[in-house]
Amino acid sequence: MATRKKSLLKVIILGDSSVGKTSLMNQYVNKRFSNQYKATIGADFCTKEVVVNDRVVTMQIWDTAGQERFQSLGVAFYRGADCCVLVYDVTAPNSFKNLDSWRDEFLIQASPRDPEHFPFVVLGNKVDLDNRQVSTRRAQQWCQSKNDIPYYETSAKEGINVEMAFQTIAKNALEQETEAELINDFPDQIRLNSENNRPGNADNCQC
Amino acid sequence: MSDDLPEEFDLIVVGTGFTESCIAAAASRIGKTVLHIDANEYYGDAWSSFNLEAFNCLLEQPNFTLRNGSYIWHGPESKEENEEMEIVSWTRETLLEKSRRFSLDLSPRVAYSDGELVKLLIKSNICRYAEFRAVDHVCILSNDELVSVPCSRSDVFNTKMLTMVEKRMLMKFLTACNDYKEEDELSFRGRTFLEYLQAQRVTDKIGTCVMQAIAMCDANTSFEVGMQRTNRFLGSLGRYGNTPFLFPMYGSGELPQCFCRLCAVFGGVYCLKRSLDGITQAEQSNELLVSSAGKTLRAKQVVCAPAQLPASLARHYGELKPHISRGLFIAASPLGNEELNKGGGGVILLRLLAEEGAREACLLQLAHYSGTCPEGLYIFHLTTPAISEDPSADLAAFTAQLFQANAPQILYSAYFTLTAQTIPKTSTAMPICCTAAPTYELDYDAAIANARDIFDKLYGEAEEFLPRAPDPEEIVVEGEDPSALREHSLPEDLRAQLQQMDIAE
Numbered sequence: 247m248a249t250r251k252k253s254l255l256k257v258i259i260l261g262d263s264s265v266g267k268t269s270l271m272n273q274y275v276n277k278r279f280s281n282q283y284k285a286t287i288g289a290d291f292c293t294k295e296v297v298v299n300d301r302v303v304t305m306q307i308w309d310t311a312g313q314e315r316f317q318s319l320g321v322a323f324y325r326g327a328d329c330c331v332l333v334y335d336v337t338a339p340n341s342f343k344n345l346d347s348w349r350d351e352f353l354i355q356a357s358p359r360d361p362e363h364f365p366f367v368v369l370g371n372k373v374d375l376d377n378r379q380v381s382t383r384r385a386q387q388w389c390q391s392k393n394d395i396p397y398y399e400t401s402a403k404e405g406i407n408v409e410m411a412f413q414t415i416a417k418n419a420l421e422q423e424t425e426a427e428l429i430n431d432f433p434d435q436i437r438l439n440s441e442n443n444r445p446g447n448a449d450n451c452q453c
Numbered sequence: 454m455s456d457d458l459p460e461e462f463d464l465i466v467v468g469t470g471f472t473e474s475c476i477a478a479a480a481s482r483i484g485k486t487v488l489h490i491d492a493n494e495y496y497g498d499a500w501s502s503f504n505l506e507a508f509n510c511l512l513e514q515p516n517f518t519l520r521n522g523s524y525i526w527h528g529p530e531s532k533e534e535n536e537e538m539e540i541v542s543w544t545r546e547t548l549l550e551k552s553r554r555f556s557l558d559l560s561p562r563v564a565y566s567d568g569e570l571v572k573l574l575i576k577s578n579i580c581r582y583a584e585f586r587a588v589d590h591v592c593i594l595s596n597d598e599l600v601s602v603p604c605s606r607s608d609v610f611n612t613k614m615l616t617m618v619e620k621r622m623l624m625k626f627l628t629a630c631n632d633y634k635e636e637d638e639l640s641f642r643g644r645t646f647l648e649y650l651q652a653q654r655v656t657d658k659i660g661t662c663v664m665q666a667i668a669m670c671d672a673n674t675s676f677e678v679g680m681q682r683t684n685r686f687l688g689s690l691g692r693y694g695n696t697p698f699l700f701p702m703y704g705s706g707e708l709p710q711c712f713c714r715l716c717a718v719f720g721g722v723y724c725l726k727r728s729l730d731g732i733t734q735a736e737q738s739n740e741l742l743v744s745s746a747g748k749t750l751r752a753k754q755v756v757c758a759p760a761q762l763p764a765s766l767a768r769h770y771g772e773l774k775p776h777i778s779r780g781l782f783i784a785a786s787p788l789g790n791e792e793l794n795k796g797g798g799g800v801i802l803l804r805l806l807a808e809e810g811a812r813e814a815c816l817l818q819l820a821h822y823s824g825t826c827p828e829g830l831y832i833f834h835l836t837t838p839a840i841s842e843d844p845s846a847d848l849a850a851f852t853a854q855l856f857q858a859n860a861p862q863i864l865y866s867a868y869f870t871l872t873a874q875t876i877p878k879t880s881t882a883m884p885i886c887c888t889a890a891p892t893y894e895l896d897y898d899a900a901i902a903n904a905r906d907i908f909d910k911l912y913g914e915a916e917e918f919l920p921r922a923p924d925p926e927e928i929v930v931e932g933e934d935p936s937a938l939r940e941h942s943l944p945e946d947l948r949a950q951l952q953q954m955d956i957a958e
Contacts, residue, residue, distance in 0.1 A: 290718045290925045311717040316458070318723040320496040322582070322710035325703055325824075357553040434822070435702055436587060436693050438571060438580035 587694020646679025
């Protein structure tokens with residue numbers, strides 16, 4: 247039974263529709279912002295290599311693919327997440343109120359081993375807009391009440407705080423690994439693709 | 454939540470089972486606008502997986518898909534009741550505490566490593582959403598004992614179940630099958646595979662291995678079909694694990710969700726807890742008017758799972774009959790000896806026969822590394838074609854074989870029936886396509902063929918069924934500078950330069 251350290255971090259982004267989940271991901275990974283995507287089409291997941299504590303890890307950031315729109319995210323989406331990013335829109339109070347249910351939903355669906363210490367990060371997005379409705383204080387209070395979740399105010403459009411927020415996301419996801427000496431829950435998983443996974447073991451050839 | 458659901462779609466798919474999800478993904482992939490709904494609050498319909506609590510609820514409340522459900526706890530209720538026992542054991546309480554660690558399949562399947570499902574997942578690039586585990590052993594029952602069928606050369610060499618002569622005989626037989634071409638062995642055309650096997654003068658043990666595990670035949674299986682199945686087994690060897698089979702991590706219920714995700718990524722709209730209430734043909738157009746949750750939606754086409762048809766239509770599709778009898782057991786010890794279950798392994802496939810081979814059942818043992826149960830527990834899935842409304846009676850002949858000698862410590866057992874409609878061949882009066890309920894099969898071949906058929910019927914054979922989806926890096930969003938997205942393929946130093954330029958801008 248191998249206890250392998252993970253070099254791939256799965257990060258999922260949750261939050262109400264149109265709070266800017268896809269834009270944040272795109273700004274971070276592609277350094278681009280586009281007003282084009284209304285609802286999320288074509289947004290799947292992005293990968294980016296990051297250096298955390300002198301270690302190179304691949305961060306895989308998963309978008310909801312729009313399935314959150316009618317509360318229809320399946321449990322498969324939550325499997326094996328190492329960090330959960332909760333996003334709300336600072337100009338939309340409802341999206342802030344819903345953070346509670348998104349957090350609960352994550353803990354139920356992903357059922358992490360140590361729910362008390364599972365790394366969340368909260369992002370208050372769209373700070374570039376004028377009509378702000380949720381105060382920093384209110385958001386910080388909520389984060390403190392939930393076991394001190396790190397909180398960042400971002401603008402995917404202007405690229406404000408995005409890099410820093412995701413650096414924290416990567417760091418916390420990895421830290422929880424070292425803390426609990428977390429092992430890969432299920433070693434020897436198989437990913438299908440056309441080239442890999444062919445064992446070099448000549449012994450396994452057809453009878 | 455405001456319901457800003459669009460009102461017009463190319464295709465509305467009802468039910469999120471494997472087959473419907475395949476069709477939804479395929480349609481979305483070629484640019485059709487798709488609405489995918491399900492009356493249930495979960496994905497997968499008759500193909501879904503559940504945690505222990507939800508599974509019990511499902512058994513208590515029969516629906517169109519599932520009936521005759523029952524479950525029994527065999528262990529003690531709680532620790533107090535169990536004080537005198539020294540070994541810490543599982544109780545009803547502790548099992549329910551870990552309810553969410555269970556992923557209990559209604560329709561458990563394995564996939565041939567080179568079978569239809571695996572090929573489709575790779576071809577369509579949906580494989581990026583799924584993870585698998587290799588099935589550790591394919592077994593047969595020999596003198597009430599589980600014996601692993603040797604799958605690789607080294608297995609054949611190392612196995613203690615065969616004598617040296619038998620080892621040579623088995624290798625020779627399998628090599629002959631592997632080299633078999635259609636023009637060979639003309640003399641066996643029209644005869645059975647069993648006759649062919651007997652003509653090779655193999656021993657009983659080898660005969661059992663081949664018939665029960667490798668070719669998965671019965672006495673009436675034709676020579677051609679037996680040969681085909683043997684080669685499907687051999688062709689799937691040496692790809693991923695030690696056996697030709699894969700099992701989806703976290704259960705078979707994950708697979709429909711993988712197809713749904715692809716559909717969503719290409720713009721498909723998802724609404725669970727939403728049923729199809731009625732459907733009529735629009736006047737003066739070919740469109741269908743679909744009523745759902747008090748709204749009328751327009752669709753060019755509708756695909757529906759039989760169990761999710763509105764009552765007004767369901768009667769056209771005949772009666773709901775028992776189709777598959779299922780047993781599900783949670784145990785604190787595995788079937789078979791330690792050798793079969795070492796190293797966290799323990800995913801075992803076993804085909805069982807009863808009534809002189811007239812009936813068969815499939816056993817799938819899952820261990821915690823499959824992501825379907827807590828550590829230290831095992832799940833046994835038993836599946837057989839239904840012959841009555843009593844799933845436990847249907848399976849009695851098989852459970853007797855399994856749990857007689859060296860009985861595992863069973864903590865929980867459940868039985869249920871999966872139903873299917875007796876769809877008459879002429880259902881053309883209905884303007885919608887109905888998918889087939891899950892059939893008794895090991896892999897997904899029939900379900901995929903069903904999905905492909907319906908897709909062809911809807912969009913013609915000229916449209917490709919699930920062509921390769923681009924990787925996220927290859928997708929360029931309109932209005933973006935495509936060069937930026939190609940950063941991934943740039944060497945580190947150039948990427949850094951590009952980023953510098955970005956900042957300078």
